[in-house]
């Protein structure tokens with residue numbers, strides 16, 4: 516018998532303000548931030564002591580001791596300890612992927628409620644000991660005699676004391692996300708002016724959303740921060756124009772700066788999903804439903820495709836399955852990994868050759884109404900604690916759709932390291 520499905524409701528979200536790396540949350544761990552974020556959601560929706568179907572979250576940068584970070588965060592929170600919890604990892608798509616997993620289980624009737632989230636800290640990044648030193652220590656721990664111990668220690672060299680830090684780089688190319696994106700920006704001819712304009716709009720939209728109280732029930736102050744630390748309401752195209760390029764600097768016309776790239780950030784987010792019945796029986800709101808989702812991957816190693824271009828491939832699959840066009844949305848949330856990531860994705864959808872040759876479409880997907888893009892700000896202004904970004908976007912878009920009224924539709928597009936992308940449709 517085919518499983519009966521239903522659409523998962525998004526009840527609400529919570530996040531802590533995002534901090535810049537090595538700043539307000541420098542002393543906080545992933546577990547601290549995720550636990551605080553869960554507890555904010557628990558308080559908001561009266562979930563103290565409640566057993567939920569599942570909590571699914573993750574972090575891109577994790578200490579080895581955090582083998583199931585999400586479960587530990589649940590145990591540290593005021594949710595019932597009988598709530599199952601586990602980690603997922605899909606780079607910057609983690610938070611959205613977690614929401615999709617929870618939504619799918621709700622859709623299949625396997626659970627009635629769940630929380631999806633994500634957390635990351637670049638301040639408390641895990642350092643690993645040198646690989647050869649690790650082997651020495653393993654040999655030492657299994658040595659039985661003094662001679663075996665001395666033999667193991669004889670292999671130690673000074674260079675082995677240098678720790679290995681996680682690199683913001685692709686394992687198969689050695690290039691950072693920014694260097695990869697600089698190649699894409701050049702391929703698509705994305706101008707510095709357009710990138711800076713998009714960045715300024717992100718700051719203005721985020722500041723305006725805070726000012727109108729949009730985040731009052733989405734963001735809980737934490738460790739002295741009430742708003743995202745990276746937010747600069749007074750930034751301008753003129754100020755951004757003064758910044759030196761930081762990626763692709765081998766090119767005299769390099770365009771990517773600290774102002775049109777996301778900063779390294781710390782933070783956490785969580786979203787409460789449920790069946791309509793579960794929400795109604797507790798008198799809780801339904802902001803929107805998660806209607807459908809899609810992932811895609813591109814070959815950024817040998818295939819000549821941009822590392823962060825996979826959402827461009829995922830969206831047409833999602834549109835076709837749902838009988839929609841790219842213009843059938845009231846709001847678009849395209850994660851601003853870099854301003855040029857957003858602009859290259861939009862350019863790809865407008866480009867007849869790309870849509871025909873790469874996406875196999877008869878006609879381009881076309882342009883979107885850019886006044887409907889990232890209307891409450893996005894990662895360039897808020898910051899981008901990798902795994903936390905998806906939850907920020909799902910909660911903000913659901914609330915935006917709810918405010919706009921019934922029957923509104925939003926598209927989420929999140930690029931991820933490894934040449935992957937996660938996209939989803941929400942409807943109020």
Ligand SMILES: CC(=O)CC(=O)SCCNC(=O)CCNC(=O)[C@H](O)C(C)(C)COP(=O)(O)OP(=O)(O)OC[C@H]1O[C@@H](n2cnc3c(N)ncnc32)[C@H](O)[C@@H]1OP(=O)(O)O
Pocket residue numbers: 605606607608683692693747750751754755758761772773774775776777778779852853899901930931932933
């Ligand atoms: C991971 C996935 O799966 C997918 C993805 O999302 S990919 C994206 C992943 N994220 C990244 O790769 C992070 C990329 N960012 C970085 O590496 C760093 O933030 C960076 C190299 C871009 C900049 O680092 P930095 O130099 O420490 O930045 P920062 O000191 O904040 O800014 C440099 C200058 O620009 C200025 N500036 C930055 N933003 C500004 C703004 N909006 N307005 C005005 N000035 C600004 C700062 O004030 C600073 O000026 P001073 O030197 O005079 O103080």
